[in-house]
Amino acid sequence: CIFGVLMDTFLAALFSGTSRGAIYALVALGLVIVWRGAGVVNFAQMGQAMFSTYIASTLIQNGNSYWVGFFVALFAGALLGALLDILVMRPLSNKKKTELLSSESMRAAIPVIASLGILGVLQALAGIIWAAEERGFPAPAAQEGFTVAGSVMPFTSFDVFVISIVLITLTMTTIFFKKTGVGLAMRATALNQEVARLSGIRTNFTRTLSWAISGAASSLAGLLITPTSNLSPNTLDLVLIIGFTAAVVGGLDSPAGAVLGGFIVGLVISFVTFYLSPEDVFISILAVLLIVLIVKPRGILGGKDSRRV
Numbered sequence: 001c002i003f004g005v006l007m008d009t010f011l012a013a014l015f016s017g018t019s020r021g022a023i024y025a026l027v028a029l030g031l032v033i034v035w036r037g038a039g040v041v042n043f044a045q046m047g048q049a050m051f052s053t054y055i056a057s058t059l060i061q062n063g064n065s066y067w068v069g070f071f072v073a074l075f076a077g078a079l080l081g082a083l084l085d086i087l088v089m090r091p092l093s094n095k096k097k098t099e100l101l102s103s104e105s106m107r108a109a110i111p112v113i114a115s116l117g118i119l120g121v122l123q124a125l126a127g128i129i130w131a132a133e134e135r136g137f138p139a140p141a142a143q144e145g146f147t148v149a150g151s152v153m154p155f156t157s158f159d160v161f162v163i164s165i166v167l168i169t170l171t172m173t174t175i176f177f178k179k180t181g182v183g184l185a186m187r188a189t190a191l192n193q194e195v196a197r198l199s200g201i202r203t204n205f206t207r208t209l210s211w212a213i214s215g216a217a218s219s220l221a222g223l224l225i226t227p228t229s230n231l232s233p234n235t236l237d238l239v240l241i242i243g244f245t246a247a248v249v250g251g252l253d254s255p256a257g258a259v260l261g262g263f264i265v266g267l268v269i270s271f272v273t274f275y276l277s278p279e280d281v282f283i284s285i286l287a288v289l290l291i292v293l294i295v296k297p298r299g300i301l302g303g304k305d306s307r308r309v
Helices: 002-038 045-061 066-093 104-129 157-179 181-191 193-198 203-228 237-250 255-275 278-295
Strands: 145-148 151-156
Touching (some): 002 151, 002 157, 002 181, 002 255, 045 066, 045 104, 066 104, 151 157, 157 255, 193 203, 203 237, 237 278, 255 278
Antiparallel strands (some): 145 151
């Protein structure tokens, strides 16, 4: 009957949007971590995710188990994030080296521009090392839909795994930032590095730690999205754009807001795709972003003291 068809379409859009929204939430969460810890929007994030996912894929293809590749990729992502801060971002944040730039806004833009350069370098390196090879990636759980009342739902064990990982990551991140001294130090460093240093906070350490944690979160996002797509040096570029939109929608200073924004954007994309057309997806996302910024310029869950982007 017509009602059954409509309900099946609605459930398909809901389940698809929820599972994809979990991925966007994880990407947004990685962006929020660096923003809260270092005050930088890291556009190289999904380049880091792509690179560490290639490492995991190589290990798996060479006969290692999925979980060996999984945890090695997380470690590689954290290490890469820390190295990027130490070797690139920390020198750029040194005011003595940027004092010739008279504009404060120009000084703030340097790390963002550098992150875009890092993204290009990582993509080029991946192309050189892996010959720009497009490859599949395994999933740790079944990707066949659950059967309910004789109908196969577009919701799988892998989707449950992804959503569970996102919720666990959100819980751990929230506790870390609100209940631990290191988390509070990271927030203080991002808001005002000089004041934080004068207060006795090891600002270099907290900045590097935020980049490392974000690198691990980025790698996790790469590991969870590539089983539903192919892996290549440019695979995750679009995911970065959508994840950044989700972070701004939810609040760039709020881990919970990042996750909420991810699910909202994921659901919008899914329902527009099912009920309108894929060509309308980007204009729909832009409309959501503009509405949120007009009504709540700091994002849905952005704090009153949040810095604007």
